[in-house]
Amino acid sequence: MDINTIRKETRGCKNKIFLNSAGSSLVPDPVFDRTISYLTEEARVGGYALAYSSLEETEEFYTEAASLLNCNPENIAYMTSATDAYAKAISSITFKEGDIILTTDDDYVSNQLTFISLKKRVGVKIIRAVNLPNGDLDLVNFEQLVKEYQPKLVALTHIPTSSGLVQDAEKVGEICQKYKIWYLLDACQSVGQLVVDVKKLKCDFLAATGRKFLRGPRGTGFLYVSDSALQADLAPLFIDMLGAKWTSEEDYELELTAKRFEFWESSIAGKLGLKEALKYANAIGMANIERYNAGLMAAFRVKLAAIKGLQLQDWGTQVSNILTFTMDHHTTDEISEHLKQHGVYFSISSKSSALIDFTRKNIESAIRLSPHYFNTPEELEKVVTILNF
Ligand SMILES: Cc1ncc(COP(=O)(O)O)c(C=O)c1O
Known part of the structure; x- marks a missing residue:
């Protein structure tokens, strides 16, 4: 380096x-330069014309993100933040009264608020796994809880916002795979800081932000969606014309790739800035x-x-x-x-x-x-x- x-x-x-x-x-210069040059050009020719002529470059965002996470570009959706990614992912699971979300004491505040909101609105049950005396997740207890309660979703924050702890996301992934449970990983603080490999993590969803350790622009993020989640037709509750094609008065066809989690409108300058940040991290x-x-x-x-x-x-x-x-x-x-x-x-x-x-x-x-x-x-x-x- x-x-x-x-x-x-x-x-x-x-x-x-x-x-x-x-x-x-702090963003590196290539991130700053590309974001500014795009906005400068956008002011000259207008948002639609420039977006159209930048389509090829925009697709590089997906290839760079896929290369960072060790997946395919089709598994990546562009988001405005980690919370945006997380909310869309969790909304793709149909919870009913009594369903269980298994999480931890160290999961991110907004994720905990989302679980509580689902509890209030739908009647899901929140179970938090215990920690060992040294602060690590008790994985034996975790597996017991999965076996006993068959949660609808396991939600784990890889690195909490207010503590240096790194949770054992790989072991949790193994448990989820063994018991066939949807696994949502909040990797907001680990992406850009640690090697984050979705093949090893075995997660179904991974939420990330641009501005933190990845050094991208503010207001950017992304979501990884596994092949199994895509094949099971998981899609966000509120879907727009990028996520699906309106095929009849009462029906639509889902977009095949993870782009079904995106909204049509987004900041292209931000997306290209984030692409540069991903490229920078991949190059180092x-x-x-x-x-x-x-x-x-x-x-x-x-x-x-x-x-x-x-x-x-x-x-x-x-x-x-x-x-x-x-x-x-x-x-x-x-x-x-x-x-x-x-x-x-x-x-x-x-x-x-x-x-x-x-x-x-x-x-x-x-x-x-x-x-x-x-x-x-x-x-x-x-x-x-x-x-x-
Ligand atoms: C662990 C964790 N998850 C999620 C978030 C939310 O990220 P964003 O603000 O990009 O939605 C944060 C932000 O601090 C975080 O630390």
């Missing part, structure tokens, strides 16, 4: 220490990115843990580029002010988005640092010095 070139192509990484890729990362190689990130974070965690009174809040055997911490002698607001004064960019995670996790950790909020491969060990060394206060 040529870190100097990568930093040169990341105009936002100068004069600050940017550690917020789990929020919204996700295995290289993952390896660099692991080295960066291992040293960072050890050094931060050595600061007196600093409590790392991430649990689990495998932890990621999301690092959360509190300090015994400073409030979150005080740490936040201090980091801002030193030009460090970060996020604050609060209990409202991690209700179960932060309740068991007995914290109201935590500072979230999320370095990525354009960050250097020297930058993180500086942050360690800054936090020694």
